[in-house]
Amino acid sequence: MRVSDHDQTEALQLDALKAAGCDAIYGDHGVSGAVTARKGLDEVLEELSQGDTLVVWKLDRLGRSTVHLLQLLAELRERGVDFQALTQGIDTTTAVGRMLYGQLAVFAEFEREQISDRTKAGMAAARKRGKHLGRPRMITAEQARRYARRLETTRVTLDDLAAEAGVSPQTLSRAIHNEKCKNDYR
Known part of the structure; x- marks a missing residue:
């Protein structure tokens, strides 16, 4: 079983797998199906042997890539392992x-x-509306301009200013650079 979000629950999958008579149940919690190397998947594949059947609640719980899913099926068939997806009737x-x-x-x-x-x-679309994507900025545009002026007009170092701001020198340097680039295009 697999859920891709830490807020999701495996309860529905777990109940279905138990009702299907699965002897051992493996899971990956908070992992995308696009990720092919997953702890639970790797463990179950290692344990399977000829005559076993790998059972999943739904095909997309096993994976999202056609190539990966077909490779898994080929590997299972070579090893004499069958596959079932309970909700889709795949056998x-x-x-x-x-x-x-x-x-x-x-x-x-x-x-x-x-x-x-x-x-x-x-x-x-969010970028076009001017929305910042990613982590919140540690240094505002105004702070970056102020730090840039201080670097140009005083003997303070980038390391000193970064320590004062509570960020790494790289973060401060990037903020100053980005603000200067924006001003160059105005």
Whole structure:
């Protein structure tokens, strides 16, 4: 089982896996399905042997990349391990189940790309509105201008000013540089 957000719960998946009679349950909490190397996934893959069946609640809990999902399926088949996705009726012991697995893997990757595209579009729109993205700035534009003037007009060093501001010299230098670049374009 897997949830990508620390605020999500695995309860629904756990109940379904227990009801399906799973002997051992592995999980990844707070990890994206786009990440292929995950502690829980790596552990279950290491433990599986011929005759076992890997059961997931839903295909996208296993992964979001078509290539990765198809590689996993091929690896499982080579090792004599079957695969089931409970909510989607996928069962790789049948030809129809293998076909459905391949189709759903394509849709899982498509959804991941759609999420990425929507996120990028939202960030671009926010940038156009002048919204700062990322961590909060440690040094405001006004502070950066003040520190730049002090560097130019006094004998104070960047290290001294950074210590005074409670930031690293690199952070202060970047803030001053960014503010100077903005002023150069005005």
